[in-house]
Amino acid sequence: MSQSIFSAFPTVKYEGEESQSELAYRYYDADKVVLGKPLSEHLRFAVAYWHSLAMNGSDPFGGPTLQRPWMLDGDAMRAARSKADAAFDLFRILDLPFFTFHDRDVAPEGDSLKDSLKNLQMMGDYLAEKMSTHKTKLLWGTANLFSHPRFMAGAATNPDPEVFAWSATTAKHCMDLTKRLGGANYVLWGGREGYETLLNTNMAQELDQLGRFLTLVVDYKHKIGFEGQILIEPKPKEPTAHQYDFDVATVFGLLKRFDLQDKVKVNIEANHALLAGHSFEHEIATAAALGLLGSLDMNRGDPLLGWDTDQFPNDFRAITMAMYHVIQAGGLGKGGLNFDAKVRRQSFEPEDMIHAHVGAVDLCARAFLVAAKIVEDGRYAQMLKERYSGWQTAQAQSMFKGELTLDEIASATEASEINPKPRSGKQEQLENFLGRMIL
């Protein structure tokens, strides 16, 4: 067994609320049955390979700060294997059921497309071997179609068809590997599928290219019999000034236009919701309402900073409401909660990585438990139901279902004595109620 920076840490255990240990789960009791199934099956936590293994702490003003020995290895494939060893040590310590990766997180870029694909293939073998001796499964795979300079003007939406073809080829191989490793989903995050200025952008052409790319991916999924979900991860901006998959509602419009609304779902990220001017809860509720809820990227942004800071989540109230909407939507199915989050630059000790995940896992588990309590209690749902109860009458239903035309509604209404009275929205009462449940 090779040693990694994580090897020495024991596996984090559930010890309950009374635990005195900093590195124990106090709320994430994986086997605890809530709403009919174990917490581990509701939450399906995943560790993100990129933030946990590939980030080095550099920012636009300073270089690497994190201790990651494989980054110093001059042999890229040997470094990729050491990184994978460290990754699986971390997965073992955290004892979470899933991980997620981009092709470039696990395998180095080669000198040509062929070389890059060969590296991916070889690292795919290595990951498959690792997975056979560890219990961590793959929540999703994805292609990094944004870091290399060839993607600077986009991947699917690049003005150069050679970049489109390169990206399509890469996505094909990443889907093959995701399927081979038993992935439950395949994600598309269009990092540079947008524009920096409209001055050089033919938007109609680029949107059609994006639609073509998505259609190709969906067709290929069926061709290879991949049973996972295809997910788009909306983000409004960064690195581009405007991104075409802006938010959940925009993605719905795109999917409708290309007739893909029943074939693709969304992977919603908390920080991206904030950047789009929404809350996480809003994006989840929108996806649920449109039948698009796929999976979640758990993190948080800093409202004081206008970029994707990808911090570990710590807002109990916001995550509780997010979990409530997930439960109301019938759960995440094949999706899960992926920690798309990184430690801060000063948190350079390997132990910091474990603290970060332990806290976030516990926060999500606790939030889920409270959300489940709100569901089981039933009063909140009842209040909401009552607010819309007027729609249950036969007259209202015929309006709702489109059985009456506008002029029929008008003549019936004019002939009646109705005079709607304002009713309280009870916002403060509801806030108080939820506050009591959360405490």
Ligand code: XLS
């Ligand atoms: C970046 C995205 C990215 C995706 C995967 O902002 O969140 O990390 O989750 O490509």
Ligand code: NI
């Ligand atoms: Ni993400």
Ligand code: NI
């Ligand atoms: Ni992000």
